[in-house]
Amino acid sequence: MEGLMVGLTAMTWQMFVMMIIGGILIFLAVKKNYEPTLLLPIGFGAILANIPFSSVLDQTEPSGQVVEGALSIFFRVGILTEIFPLLIFVAIGAMIDFSPLFRNPKLLLFGAAAQFGIFFTMILATLLGFDLKEAASIGVIGSADGPTSIYVATRFAPNLLGPISVAAYSYMALVPIIQPPIIRMLTTKEERMMRMDGGGNDRKISRATLVLFPILVTILTGLFAPTAVALIGFLMFGNLVRECGVLNKLSLAAQNELASLVTLLLGITIASTMTADKFLQVSTLFIIGLGLVAFMFDTAGGVLFAKLLNFFLKKKVNPMIGAAGISAFPMSSRVIHTMGLKEDPTNYLLMHAVSANVSGQIGSVLAGGLILALVH
Amino acid sequence: MFSDKIISVYSQAIDISFKGMTALFLFMFIFFILIIAVDKFFPHREEKK
Numbered sequence: 001m002e003g004l005m006v007g008l009t010a011m012t013w014q015m016f017v018m019m020i021i022g023g024i025l026i027f028l029a030v031k032k033n034y035e036p037t038l039l040l041p042i043g044f045g046a047i048l049a050n051i052p053f054s055s056v057l058d059q060t061e062p063s064g065q066v067v068e069g070a071l072s073i074f075f076r077v078g079i080l081t082e083i084f085p086l087l088i089f090v091a092i093g094a095m096i097d098f099s100p101l102f103r104n105p106k107l108l109l110f111g112a113a114a115q116f117g118i119f120f121t122m123i124l125a126t127l128l129g130f131d132l133k134e135a136a137s138i139g140v141i142g143s144a145d146g147p148t149s150i151y152v153a154t155r156f157a158p159n160l161l162g163p164i165s166v167a168a169y170s171y172m173a174l175v176p177i178i179q180p181p182i183i184r185m186l187t188t189k190e191e192r193m194m195r196m197d198g199g200g201n202d203r204k205i206s207r208a209t210l211v212l213f214p215i216l217v218t219i220l221t222g223l224f225a226p227t228a229v230a231l232i233g234f235l236m237f238g239n240l241v242r243e244c245g246v247l248n249k250l251s252l253a254a255q256n257e258l259a260s261l262v263t264l265l266l267g268i269t270i271a272s273t274m275t276a277d278k279f280l281q282v283s284t285l286f287i288i289g290l291g292l293v294a295f296m297f298d299t300a301g302g303v304l305f306a307k308l309l310n311f312f313l314k315k316k317v318n319p320m321i322g323a324a325g326i327s328a329f330p331m332s333s334r335v336i337h338t339m340g341l342k343e344d345p346t347n348y349l350l351m352h353a354v355s356a357n358v359s360g361q362i363g364s365v366l367a368g369g370l371i372l373a374l375v376h
Numbered sequence: 377m378f379s380d381k382i383i384s385v386y387s388q389a390i391d392i393s394f395k396g397m398t399a400l401f402l403f404m405f406i407f408f409i410l411i412i413a414v415d416k417f418f419p420h421r422e423e424k425k
Contacts, residue, residue, distance in 0.1 A: 101411070102411055102415060105407075105408050105411040105412060106408065108404045108405075108407055108408050108411070109401065109404050109405070109408070111404055112397070112400040112401045112403070112404040113401075115397070115400055116397065118396075119389075119392075119393035119396055119397055120393070122389050122392070122393060123386065123389045123390055123393055125389075126382065126385045126386045126388075126389045127378065127382065127386055129382060131385060132385050132388055132389060132392075135385070135389060136389075136392075203420075204420040205415070205420055206415075206418045206419060206420040206421065208414075208418035209411075209414045209415050209418050209420075212414050212418070213410070213411065213414060216410055216414070217407060217410070220403075220406060220407075220410070221403065224399075224403070225399070359404070362404075362407070363400065363404065366400060366403055366404075367396065367400055370396045370399050370400060371392075371396065374392045374395055374396055374399075375392060
């Protein structure tokens with residue numbers, strides 16, 4: 001009988017709090033539909049990992065023998081080797097259609113401007129006492145790109161992987177709440193009503209262009225920032241599979257089965273790091289707060305850059321489009337489109353916002369790669 | 377208010393941020409040129425039936 005009580009007697013209040021946090025994440029996923037594919041596995045995994053002597057984690061027996069747990073094995077095989085995030089990149093690459101960007105390539109610059117939050121947050125994090133690698137990992141929450149955040153955190157701050165992943169995915173789901181007030185604060189009504197011309201929205205792009213783009217981007221990035229090759233290369237490989245036109249089955253498998261399966265494993269495996277002793281710390285609160293700062297300054301960076309660009313452009317850009325330069329696709333472009341319609345029900349900004357949003361997907365991965373290259 | 381160590385890490389972060397943002401814009405500009413060039417050399421043509 002005593003043996004059956006071991007778990008109950010070893011339960012601490014911290015473990016109980018972590019189970020409640022897991023429950024909240026499941027609630028947000030199920031009831032509010034906030035990034036359910038990630039938050040649900042993370043929430044359930046947090047419960048699994050905080051059951052005393054949980055067999056999903058490695059446990060040391062009294063004899064000193066280590067019994068391996070399934071989630072610990074997944075963590076070593078899938079996260080520490082970076083395989084899970086990279087496979088997600090293949091899936092994301094297969095989902096991205098770059099053609100809206102080809103029709104309006106100047107919007108690529110917004111994909112750079114809207115990464116400002118990453119660097120601003122990194123600087124802020126150093127002032128809060130985080131070391132450079134930890135600060136960089138926290139800043140990358142602002143990439144609004146879960147796999148990039150996980151990839152960089154695995155390399156630089158595996159101890160912070162849990163809170164960084166939770167913050168990244170939670171704020172991505174909250175883009176429709178975070179972005180509008182910042183955009184309204186930085187723009188006038190006239191600016192929000194600004195119309196943009198079609199920009200050749202119905203122009204067709206040749207298959208050669210669609211096939212060459214991922215290959216050339218990979219080579220160019222690799223030549224200048226070899227550390228970014230894994231990130232950008234896997235993303236572009238997925239895109240090449242999509243665009244080559246002869247691997248439709250593989251492309252669909254990457255977009256559906258691969259994405260679903262790896263996301264499931266990624267979520268529940270990350271949760272294995274969310275044990276009470278690692279997660280319930282002041283640093284977690286800082287990370288959650290800094291993540292929000294990163295998203296806010298990404299949005300501000302994009303909007304302000306668009307306003308700056310308008311000084312030099314003949315055909316002006318609606319400054320709200322700049323905010324769509326973050327990687328959260330397609331939420332951000334939908335937010336901008338809806339805000340435009342609210343100001344003027346006949347102003348359709350969706351295609352322009354999608355172009356900026358797609359460039360944000362390249363920008364976020366590139367920013368992650370550059371952080372890996374620049375931080376030592 | 378801040379220790380020497382924090383100030384040193386902070387200075388490094390500012391330096392990296394400057395380099396990072398510059399490199400990001402540079403890469404995007406290169407990709408911009410790349411798109412224009414590839415699109416010019418390989419324009420869309422209606423496929424013959």
